[in-house]
Amino acid sequence: SEQNDLFRLTYALELAKQYDWVYHVLSDSEWSGRRQIQPSASVNSICLLKSALDIGFNDDGTQVMPVPARIGGRAGGLNALLKTCGWEAVCNDDHWKLVTISAG
Structure with a gap:
């Protein structure tokens, strides 16, 4: 049976960690506002918003x-x-989003 989208994304991010990518899941306050975390251009990292x-x-x-x-x-x-x-x-005006690759 085919794995679902969430499973495949989780797997991809685990794989990225094996290639020394830093992976963070951020709270709303870490994502926006004064405490927001911005990734460094010199470090391979991906941050996702928990909500x-x-x-x-x-x-x-x-x-x-x-x-x-x-x-x-x-x-x-x-x-x-x-x-x-x-x-x-997919990047749009410096804003990234993760999407599944459509079947067609």
Whole structure:
């Protein structure tokens, strides 16, 4: 049986950690406001917003909305890794989001 979207994303991020990527799940206050955490361009890192992860998937683990991300370092390398798991990071005006690669 095919693994669901959430499983494949979790797997991709675990894989990234094995390649020395730093992975953080941030609270709302760490994501925005005065305490917000911004990734360094010199460190390979990805930050996801916990509340967005919570609402980004339905009960079946299927993605229902894009997951906003903050990516530092070599985004191209991370994207290659995500794509092997059926995901990709899309950048729009310096704002990253993670989406599943559509079947067609």
